Amino acid sequence: RKEVEQDPGPFNVPEGATVAFNCTYSNSASQSFFWYRQDCRKEPKLLMSVYSSGNEDGRFTAQLNRASQYISLLIRDSKLSDSATYLCVVPSSGSARQLTFGSGTQLTVLP
């Protein structure tokens, strides 16, 4: 099993739709999880951190299921500006605060 696996998409949704992405991870010892956003040809930027069962920030909700080892990201009321690639990120089993990045899920919000 890969350390982090994501559905690559693409997800094409109309404005205002609700969309959810899932991510599975293999390191059961991981305590914190992250969703990063990466715009086309730009650097990744932190979107949300998840330290317990979940986190909500406006239209974005991240949930964690430790028993099944998956993380989800829910985007409500999608905006055109939400179009990007969303990276699921999990701390690596090594030291030095290393992170393992999923290959990303591409989202396009259509007008």
Added chain:
Amino acid sequence: NAGVTQTPKFRVLKTGQSMTLLCAQDMNHEYMYWYRQDPGMGLRLIHYSVGEGTTAKGEVPDGYNVSRLKKQNFLLGLESAAPSQTSVYFCASSKLAGVSYEQYFGPGTRLTVT
């Protein structure tokens, strides 16, 4: 406060040529990282550093060398470039301690090796 900067932004090399990518951060972060990103493969860690004067190998270190002579700078070297090293290279930094593992990324260097 510029955050993390990288130079150059773009570069085209011929096979066998060498070059150095420079990463600089002004956030006083202890940890610094070099990644490469290829289509469909996500970010892969090349080398990292836990402090000035220390470096370690990541997932894909072959063909690269690094140095961290100053805390704020992390250099990535390609001694003899190969077409397989065509990629986008990102540098990142993070704090030594705290709850958050957030890494802050530079804007990337797009390298093409012909």
